Amino acid sequence: MKLIIGFGNPSRQYNFTRHNFGFLALDFYAKTHDLSWKSDPKFFADTTRIDDVIFVKPQTFYNRVGESVSKFVKFYKLNPATDILIVCDDFDLPFGTIRLREQGTTAGNNGLKSTIDHLKTTQFPRLRLGSNNPPIRETLGDTDFVLSKFTPEEREQLPQILTKISDKIDDFTQN
Numbered sequence: 495m496k497l498i499i500g501f502g503n504p505s506r507q508y509n510f511t512r513h514n515f516g517f518l519a520l521d522f523y524a525k526t527h528d529l530s531w532k533s534d535p536k537f538f539a540d541t542t543r544i545d546d547v548i549f550v551k552p553q554t555f556y557n558r559v560g561e562s563v564s565k566f567v568k569f570y571k572l573n574p575a576t577d578i579l580i581v582c583d584d585f586d587l588p589f590g591t592i593r594l595r596e597q598g599t600t601a602g603n604n605g606l607k608s609t610i611d612h613l614k615t616t617q618f619p620r621l622r623l624g625s626n627n628p629p630i631r632e633t634l635g636d637t638d639f640v641l642s643k644f645t646p647e648e649r650e651q652l653p654q655i656l657t658k659i660s661d662k663i664d665d666f667t668q669n
Contacts, residue, residue: 495570496547496667498523499563501582501605504553510649512625513640515583516605517551519623522656523663524549537569538562547667557604560612567613574618579666580609581659585631585640587624589648590655592662594621621662623655 502508502517510518524531529542531551539562540551548570552562563578572578575597582605587593597617600607610616627648631639644652 495572495577497550497563497566497570497572497578498547498663498667499550499552499559499566499578499580501556501559501580502551503556504551508641510643511641512583512585512644513556515623515625516581518652519581519621519656519659519663520549520551522653523660526660537565539566544667558608559605560608560610563609564612574613574615578618579663580606580618580620581663582606582620582622583625583640584622585626585636587622588626589624590651591624592621592655592658593624594619594662619666621659621666623659 498520500516500520502514508514524542527544529544531540531542534541538552538554540553542549550562550566552559554561567574567578582603584601584603586601596619598620599616600610606620627645630642634642
């Protein structure tokens with residue numbers, strides 16, 4: 495069993511915001527694989543699956559995603575180091591950068607902090623999606639920046655970036 499968790503905030507108002515890059519990546523993956531999302535209140539999440547891979551969009555809001563992640567890990571008796579992949583934004587990476595880390599710190603990401611707090615480990619892979627745009631970030635400040643929408647220029651690049659992310663997800667599920 496593998497678990498792919500995209501981070502984001504529920505509600506349409508957050509669609510195409512930087513903090514919802516994880517949701518966007520999983521929505522793209524689901525669309526290209528003809529998957530449908532369903533609500534799973536037991537886990538505080540929307541889910542879909544292919545065979546023994548469950549895709550998860552926690553519905554707890556970004557700063558509390560660890561609640562949902564830990565419910566899945568405990569219920570399915572998963573090993574975070576090998577069985578889960580977190581897909582989240584990283585505003586310190588240049589837009590379009592995709593970085594896989596097998597473990598690590600929060601690097602200021604509150605979703606990762608929540609996950610680490612609930613799982614009691616930093617030993618889990620995370621696919622960090624670069625969302626930085628320095629001129630906008632400097633103008634808005636960090637909090638408003640992560641909740642800002644992608645620019646039209648960035649949105650044009652998303653299909654290519656999301657395809658690469660999907661390939662990384664496939665690599666993880668097949669190993």
